[in-house]
Amino acid sequence: MGSGPSAYLVLGLLVITSLALLVSREWRWVLAAFGLQYLLAFLMIIPSWPVDLAVVKLVAGWMATAILGLTLLNLPEEPRESEARFPRSPAFLGLVAGVVTVMVSGAAPALANWSRQFSVTQAWAGLFLMGIGVMQVGLGSGVFRNIMGLLILLSGFEIIYAGVEISILVAGLLAILNLGLALIGSYLMQAPTAEPRH
């Protein structure tokens, strides 16, 4: 894939799914975008890693999505988000995504140029997902949003780190970390008072 047109197409889809994750309030759409995002992240990793190793990330990501989805499906009521801390309007969240885009558009070419171990599109995708993940973690007011943010952050990190390190152990440990986070999220969502108190 490298930096050809298909790479830019995947990058564009990644940006769209990230925006959907940030803006959408309906957890079913969020999880659908999340599953698609893992597929796109897998496509981004393929130029750096052998397919059989990269598949580990895809499977772990989809399993994490399934864990969160099954938990939400079985919850007696849908997760609520507090409006007290930050606005939830699409305009505000679009502005947040804009800030991330501006920062990444400055950093990604320089990072790719400096490292020479991954392409500009991989740097863009990785940094953008990390930025959106950090924003989700910072703005998220519930367990679901926070865990999603951490998983998106790790997903972006894995795209960049795949270009730096090819290791089965790292792939395994990161997969365990992803699944563990999803399981912890599931545990905390089922705990009645696990939402942050303000």
Added chain:
Amino acid sequence: MTSALLWIILPAFLGIALLLYPRQDSFPLFAAAGVCIFLSWAAWRLPIDVVLQLGPFSVEIAPAFIMFGRSFTLAEAQAPLLAFIYLMEALWILGAHLARPGRLFIPLSLICVGLLVAALAVEPFLYAALIIAMAAMLLVPLLTPAGAGGAGVLRFLKFQILAVPFVLFTGWILSGVEASPGDLNLVLRGALLLALGFAFLLALFPFHSWLPLLAKESHPYVFGFLAFFLPNIGLIFGLGFFDRYGWLRTSEFAYPLLLFAGGLTVLLGGLWAAGEPHPARMLGYACMACTGFGLQALGLGSAQVFFALLLPQAFAVWGWATSLSMLSMVNGPGMQTEDLRAKASFRPLAGIVWLVAMFSLAGLPLLGSFPGRLALLDGAAAVSSWAAAGGLIGSLGLLAGGARFLHATLAGSQAKRPHWVEEVEPAPTSKKSIDASNPYVWAFAVVTLLSLLGFGLLPHVFLAAVPGLAAMFSQLSP
């Protein structure tokens, strides 16, 4: 047999097996404590990488265990640290009998300690960040039993996960620094990432906010376990950085930065502890200050000072967490200052251990942390008076907090609380001094008090293991 099999896989598998153990009896406690004591003894007495003749059999503990092309290495140099870690884990498991942190504590703490040892053994050592994050996640069910969690556990999880990318990216940049050590830009980028990664990992200011939150939300014993093991394993991981990378030791900014960051952490931890009315939250601030002292020891480039601080701290935090858990079980869960006298009068031994542990962590002369603290402040004063002043003021803050609790415990009954009605809260005389008849409580009190007084009064005996522990960092010990 490999060392990883003995000190990583065996405790982790035992933990998993105990998770599946169906009955609620004392078997998990004695099995886990017995195995930890054996592992501590084995690390102390059995040589690694030497063939032992046991009758017709020959046994060798090989130092390296290869997994997926990477190695987990526990060599002879790490043996004293393994002995210490498993001795402390044995104490935490035995203390669970008194503290009652829940039946998951023993199996999960065993798996967690196995993971933390794996973090110290893994090569390349930067992967430790991933394993530490896994250990942190494992503790979440203990921190939020029966859905009693809150903002603290979520923040703790966030900061531990955020540390992972920073530390792993640091490793990548450091490989570039090794290739071209003259590239100042690269060095600065690496140092910045490293600083951020460790700030998240060690709960340094301003990423410390989960410590007091979690201290109040969770069981004091589980919190004490977490607040002792995670930051200290992180600090040992940090010592590894300085031991391996010569450019970090020779750089102009690394040691002063550590002294400053450590001094600031101690200062803030101490000052917040001085004004904190909740004893569990104060434990959180005290642990924050201890992390700052450890960072200052790192800033002096001295593994000996670091371990001289660590050994008494281990006993003090254990004693504090156990006694606080025992006190919290008396007369309901309220742990405000005004509740303390009533609680301490029913559990006098727990109250005494709690106060001694608190003053020991504060660095009161003749108690556990004093010799290490004196060496640290002496060294810091010679290099940076600001860092030494921060450490000193932080210690005074901890002492002030301790003095406040001492006053509340001894004289609390004279100050009547608002809406206090004597008839509504009669002293349950039948439960008076329940500590005195319990040999287990006596054993706990004697072990804790003797060790804390011993570290302070006979440091040459009780801190004799320090040179052996520091020897694993050959570049940071004389």
